[in-house]
Amino acid sequence: MAPRSLELIFLLIIVVVPMKGTVAYSSIHELLRSHGLPAGLFPKSVKSYNLDQRGVLEVHLDHPCMAKYETRVLFETVVRANLSLGQLKGLEGLSQEELFLWLPVKDIIVDDPLSGLILIDIGLAHKQLSLSLFEDPPVCRSQGLELNMPGRKNIGFQDQR
Numbered sequence: 001m002a003p004r005s006l007e008l009i010f011l012l013i014i015v016v017v018p019m020k021g022t023v024a025y026s027s028i029h030e031l032l033r034s035h036g037l038p039a040g041l042f043p044k045s046v047k048s049y050n051l052d053q054r055g056v057l058e059v060h061l062d063h064p065c066m067a068k069y070e071t072r073v074l075f076e077t078v079v080r081a082n083l084s085l086g087q088l089k090g091l092e093g094l095s096q097e098e099l100f101l102w103l104p105v106k107d108i109i110v111d112d113p114l115s116g117l118i119l120i121d122i123g124l125a126h127k128q129l130s131l132s133l134f135e136d137p138p139v140c141r142s143q144g145l146e147l148n149m150p151g152r153k154n155i156g157f158q159d160q161r
């Protein structure tokens with residue numbers, strides 16, 4: 001092996017190895033996957049996110065926006081949750097449409113990825129949905145939010161707790 005390539009290998013070891021220690025994910029979607037959750041739980045348009053040492057995840061969007069899964073889901077500008085393996089617990093800032101009502105989503109749980117199922121806890125009810133619905137990050141639209149959701153200001157997510 002030529003001395004040049006040895007140098008290069010050394011350089012790679014010095015530069016790359018320390019990076020393995022720090023938990024750096026290139027995107028929220030990668031972070032979700034690494035925790036056994038489907039990437040599509042958050043939309044494409046996530047601006048930034050932060051995960052602290054206690055596992056508190058904070059996801060920032062530019063605006064509140066709405067995405068379509070099986071039903072419509074509303075993301076507030078900031079969504080918070082406790083992230084652990086296969087679980088987003090104590091969610092804040094996420095609600096889903098159910099029989100014309102917007103209900104806050106509390107927990108999202110994947111107990112067993114092999115089951116192909118994801119559990120959505122909206123307080124009043126648990127829903128089991130197919131994991132495949134959440135495979136790809138959806139487009140999230142902020143246009144027309146107020147039109148689509150009369151009364152959001154009154155019975156909005158913030159006031160329901």
Ligand SMILES: *[C@@H]1O[C@H](CO)[C@@H](O)[C@H](O)[C@H]1NC(C)=O
Pocket residue numbers: 054056082089090
């Ligand atoms: C989320 O994590 C915080 C900080 O660790 C904790 O105080 C809180 O009880 C947790 N909430 C849920 C629903 O697990």
